[in-house]
Amino acid sequence: MGAHTGDVEPMPGYLDLISRASSVMTTAWRDCSQCGLDLSRRTLLDNAYITWTEIALFFFCAFLWTQIRRGLTERLFKPLARWCSLLPKDAAKMPESAWKLVFYTMSWCYSTYLLFFTSYSFFHDPPSVFYNWKSGMSVPIDIAIAYLIQGSFYGHSIYATVYMDAWRKDSAVMVVHHIITLALICFSYAFRYHNVGILVLFLHDINDIQLEFTKLNIYLKSRGGGYYLLNDVVSNMGSVSFSITWFWFRLYWFPLKVLYATCVSSLQSVPNIPFYFFFNALLLALLLMNIYWFLFIVLFVVKVLKMKEVNDVREYEEEEGGKSAAGLLKNPQAATNNGKNEEEDDDDAGHHQRGDEKHVQNGITKEKHL
DSSP, X not given: OOOOOSOOOOOOOHHHHHHHHHHHHHHHHHHOTTOSHHHHHHHHHHHOOOOHHHHHHHHHHHHHHHHHHHHHXXXXXXXXXXXXXXXXXXXXXXXXXXXXXXXXXXXXXXXHHHHHSSXXXXXXXXXXXXXXXXXXXXXXXXXXXXXXHHHHHHHHHHHHHHHTSOOOTTHHHHHHHHXXXXXXXXXXXXXXXXXXXXXXXXHHHHHHHHHHHHHHHHHHTEETTEEOHHHHHHHHHXXXXXXXXXXXXXXXXXXXXXXXXXXXXXXXXXXXXXXHHHHHHHHHHXXXXXXXHHHHHHHHXXXXXXXXXXXXXXXXXGGGTTOSGGGGOOOHHHHHHHTHHHHHHHHHHTTOOOHHHHHHHHHHHHHHTO
């Protein structure tokens, strides 16, 4: 177990991250003479800890999320959509966005509470996530609750994608994504990497809040046969804010806080930390996905500024073949000018989630929970 002085190490720059992480990982790879499937199997058996009680709680809470969503949808979200006189295609999508907004707001507020209103120093001192790490160590109850909330939600999401949400052309991919995300949550909990997991969740959940909030304002700007400027302005502001926080949380804080801690600081605190390459490979892949989707988000913002209006970020322009994030946007005025053909496209959009915009949302959801 590596010792630590208690002094907070300053956050590195990008160049320092790249140079030190590559040096440490290269050295660790050269020193791992026994790396292979046999060592991985023995490491898994020796260091993974999940009890039957925790498994039972997971299934119970996944069932509970499903029932809560059904209750809120029937008793709150659908009546609210009718009361607001939303367009039929928007009323059909509004409950799903409202449910996700409620959940992600709750989960992000809880992770914010853990990081900033308790004694945990993980955000201000990321290397501390590995201080005093031990195989099979007990998980603090407040962090265990956060993991139970997130893990059971993705268990529910697997069921919801198949049986509750409208089936879309990428729904099968979403099911696979939810399974992989759930596996990552379970593995990080079993190996007692729960401290860094809380930090990862905090840095990713905020974008989902902004995404769903923006979508709801898009639905609300055209309702009851009228146009509401306030919701239109808020949706445009939401899209810009979404882009800024994506960069700040996922491309600045995530690599310089999380990746530096997992690639460099982890070996300083725990020289033989289990599954070092496995978890870091997943986190590096997550960073690459964040960068990839950020390029589409930039195109999205450019088109917002050009058209000065943003529509539902899950609507797609079929004619563009879903080849760029510009498909995130649609100009309602152009839709009106195009008349009947465009109206038919809008009706069809109520049944099919299209193009890159869905890919952007998938990327948003994927990265969050690795």
